[in-house]
Amino acid sequence: MYRPVGLLVCDFDETITQCDSTCEIAKLAYEKRSRQGKCPRSDKNKSIDVCPRPWSHYVKSYFRERKEHIKRWHETNSNKSLQDHYEFLKTLGEVEMISMERVEGDNCLSGICSSELFEHGRMLKKRDGAAEVLKRYLPKHRGGNDSRHLYILSTNWSRDMLFGSLKDYVGIEKERIVSNDLIFDEADTATGKLERNVLSAIDKLKIFKSLEIPKGTMSVYIGDSDTDLPCMLEADIGIIMGSNCALTETCEKFGIEVVDGLVGKINMKDFSSKKGCNKLFRVQEWKEILDSKLLGD
Template structure:
């Protein structure tokens, strides 16, 4: 039997995207590259003294609130470990190879976190996070749990960041000047300390009510936000590559963002949604005395059977198509022309499959208003909608956003984006269009984009139309074989999702798939060592991400002024 995850683990998983925004800060990208200015590093590390003092004080206050002797003893032990690290701080920094600045440096973002933590530990955290004030002795017993909730994510964050960076450093590399700092925070000793705090949080939260657990969740998230603010606002005096939209290119550059829709932006494929809508709205059976509109539609049972057969045939033939493209010998070097030629098979396959859909009549009789409502209810990938809202609502960024999609109904896409704070006029949608007569679909589709070749043509046409708008940087975000040519042509191609077909086909033709963070660290190193960092399409390198948070952090940072 698998043991249920504790409170601390669940909260870390829930809010882990916040840690991504810390990882992609200029501070940590530069540090990971080994080229962060030492003055910047020392300035940041000097703040640890105030941080550790606040932790020691908070543990003492939590111990005073606890009513169990074992809990008091555990909290006392945690406090002792912090005090020991505080006493050894200067020595530890020197062991890392640095000297702290003589003057005291007070960072506003760190002060905000310390004030927040001590307010929680005192039981008087009135504010946006948790309104109210704890006053009675019985209520004070909860404070220990609340305090741990405001401390645990900080230790877990340091462990996470250092391990992510350590994975990029060769064990024999002695030239990385921050290697000792990284090893210190990625060590088993520090991990044990982080786990001890999390175990204590789990224990203290066992007896809390659902409402009280929600308080801990809010405190945990607020603490992470303070950490994001702290590292995002660290003054960096050197040129960096992140966030890309703000710091890498001069103001005259325009950022062109291209994006796929199905399963890149959404959690579900639009084709299946359209088919399900047709099945649900179709009559259960067709009688001879029904209206003419109903007579031209299949029954819901026939539609489900027809769609099932179409889906099965598509899946089987798609796999055969992908396999046939890899019949030849796997190439060692990136072969764009070979891949481009091979993908012509996909164009023929997709055209045949779409023709079958049109001829089957499965999309006949759909109501346009129903389609728009379905679009408004589409579930987006976490963080996707927020990313585009940030992009189009910011006046300081010169951006164009284009959605290139195989979707059969552009109205579905436009209504999906307009359901939030976005206006569909702020996004340029390029897709196929379902045909309507008096707001009822005829089942025909005006096919505009149905193959990788078509997507590339649309991509090229857009760029040709914007030639007079100054220099540009192009980013393409996608995750399927249909996106391949655009991903490779863009200055920055970002792959999101886990398409095995994309990966296998790409590797067969010499495409390299590089995790985005490690790619950015390498680019930062090139910027320092070579004095330049060039983004250019057809490099054969695509960057992979696991979430929209990575894309947001890389392009925009934690926020845009």
């Protein structure tokens, strides 16, 4: 019999949710300003409180700069080993920082309240079975069993939105959600500034390695992209959710074995001497995790 799972850590966007939800934060801010009659309006008086440009401008700028950064890095750096790839993943945090600074400078996300983000989070569409699997895993911890810990580890920009998405459906505590976040004033209104906590895959890895694995148990990490790869390889069991093409190519390049499915695919060797064992499991839906009984009955 293998060790029970004592530490379960999950990515959020496109792992638990159907789509990336960061843009939903901007949607809330833009729509609220529009309802209040603040935007759109012209900049005839050169006011410093002008309305930001359409959100599509910031999205396009981000992806253009990310593409250019990747091209430059590969032209001047080696990418022959997994460690080289980790160095590359670390530098992607620079692109995230530039994007955040641009959004802050143009005051894109100001004006929304944490309660509005929480309520909007409740409406985010999740992958089928995600909430059920996480809820079934969590109750034993809530009942006083300290051998089970669930964390959400995300590069999303709103902890309140993630909490709203999971609190009622899963029962997770807000303290167990680690992400970037909006900064609020005394009136609980977003200032437009962002708290930077998780900018890259390497930030995720540092946080994951700091989490406690209860004695006699093992760790599982579930993610969907390259940003989750270091954590998936660090965990006793790493699970890929879905078929991200870029992640698949990375695994193939660096000799990381990807086993499709969980049911009947795990043996005792997968739970021992994990360090240095480049093996991940891939599922297409959360039901496969439930059926495997990896997280318990």
